[in-house]
Amino acid sequence: MCAAMASDFHRPTRFPPGMFEGYLGAEDPASLSRIAHDSAAAILSRVRADPDPAVVARLITYTDEHGIDAIAELWSQASAKSLPGALWRVYLLRTLIRQDPVGISLAFQRGTEVSHTIDQVVAGAPIPAGPAEVQELADRILHGLFAGDFAVALERAAAFARVVAAGFTSLADDADASDAVNPDRPRELTQRALRLxxxxxxxxSCARLWRRDSLD
Structure with missing residues (x-):
């Protein structure tokens, strides 16, 4: 790991309500940090040149030990269509899955039932996929960034996100907005679907740029 990533170790932190949406909804800065690009390129090139399984495993589980905030400081403000932006978003997706594996697996399962695309095949999750399976899929997608076809890994992440989004949309349709227990539930599910x-x-977009050797 680069010195910048390892300098401040944090315990894993959970997202407070709305943080996931806040990260994805924030506008990218006009001027990107060179540190974000340099660190992402250095880590990726070093690991892909010599994909030691132990190193790849540590990268995949980095946020489990140090928290998502440990890489947010480096990469969260990078453009969505950049190397650090792509890496950040895969880590963010993995964190979302690990913090709510039951909810995500439920949405994924519903998505496979209502979505008439090949996305569930591209994502590579077993059917049915429970909490353990979706967490394993997130790890395999992240592994693919470091030790596989980078574009394919991003396409799998995109397909997974689309299936889960379809699931959340369907669940929102089922929810009763007049439910006194949680009347905001349909809106919350719809918001999650939009963000995904x-x-x-x-x-x-990042996968296409990578294939054109234009993702930096």
Missing amino acids: TQLADEFA
Whole structure:
């Protein structure tokens, strides 16, 4: 790991309500930090040149030990269509899955039932996929960034996000807005679906740029 990533170790932190949406909804800065690009390129090139399984495993689980905020400081403000932006968003997706594996697996399962695309095949998750399976899929996608076809890994992330978004949309349709227990539930589910759709579009764009050798 680069010195900047390892300088301040943090315990894993959970997202307070709205943080996931806040990260994805924030506008990218007009001027990108050179540190973000240099660190992302250095880490990726070093690991892909010599994909030691132990090093790749540590990168995949880095946020489990140090928290998502440890890389947010470096990469969260990078453009969505950049190397650090792509890496950040995959880590963000993995964190979202690990913090709510039951909810995400439920949405993924519903998405496979209502979505008439090949996205569930591209994502590579088993059907049915429970909490353990979606967490394993997130790890495999991140592994693919460091030790596989980078574009394919991003396309799998995009496909997974689209299926889950379809699931959340369907669950929102089922929710009763007049439910006295949680009347905001349909809006919350719809918001999650919109953010995941945005995330999927960003992954797909990054995959295309990578194939053209234009993702930096």
